[in-house]
Amino acid sequence: MADLTGALWRKSTRSSSNGGDCVEVADNLPGLVAVRDSKDPSGPALTFSPVAWVAFVSQVAERP
Numbered sequence: 548m549a550d551l552t553g554a555l556w557r558k559s560t561r562s563s564s565n566g567g568d569c570v571e572v573a574d575n576l577p578g579l580v581a582v583r584d585s586k587d588p589s590g591p592a593l594t595f596s597p598v599a600w601v602a603f604v605s606q607v608a609e610r611p
Contacts, residue, residue, distance in 0.1 A: 555575045581594050
């Protein structure tokens with residue numbers, strides 16, 4: 548399990564402000580990008596290498 552101490556979480560600009568789908572990303576940790584559900588900040592987080600995260604975001608951004 549990755550150490551997420553010191554993670555600076557930011558909410559996705561695509562998340563709704565009415566309590567809907569809320570995703571937070573922390574990309575300030577060396578060699579790691581973490582993603583979590585902002586409605587459950589103490590819950591689990593997915594972690595990715597920066598290369599894998601860039602590939603994922605690139606693919607998602609290309610979708611209509």
